[in-house]
Amino acid sequence: MEAETAPERGALVYDPVTQRVGEYRDTTGPYAMLRPVGGGREWQADPERIRPATADERLAAALKAANRRSEKAL
Numbered sequence: 001m002e003a004e005t006a007p008e009r010g011a012l013v014y015d016p017v018t019q020r021v022g023e024y025r026d027t028t029g030p031y032a033m034l035r036p037v038g039g040g041r042e043w044q045a046d047p048e049r050i051r052p053a054t055a056d057e058r059l060a061a062a063l064k065a066a067n068r069r070s071e072k073a074l
Contacts, residue, residue: 038062
């Protein structure tokens with residue numbers, strides 16, 4: 001995605017390099033900064049390659065985050 005079409009902060013995007021859905025945080029230098037759904041360590045992605053996450057991808061990421069939270073509660 002080019003700078004003028006950067007997603008809004010908090011939008012869920014898909015990073016095809018890592019095959020993960022992340023919450024768009026900001027652009028730092030040449031990278032888009034993404035955070036896992038539900039929190040966690042940010043990672044750098046190529047802003048030209050990320051795209052809006054599909055409904056299925058968003059649902060799968062939310063389910064993964066819920067499972068992580070429940071595992072921590074045990």
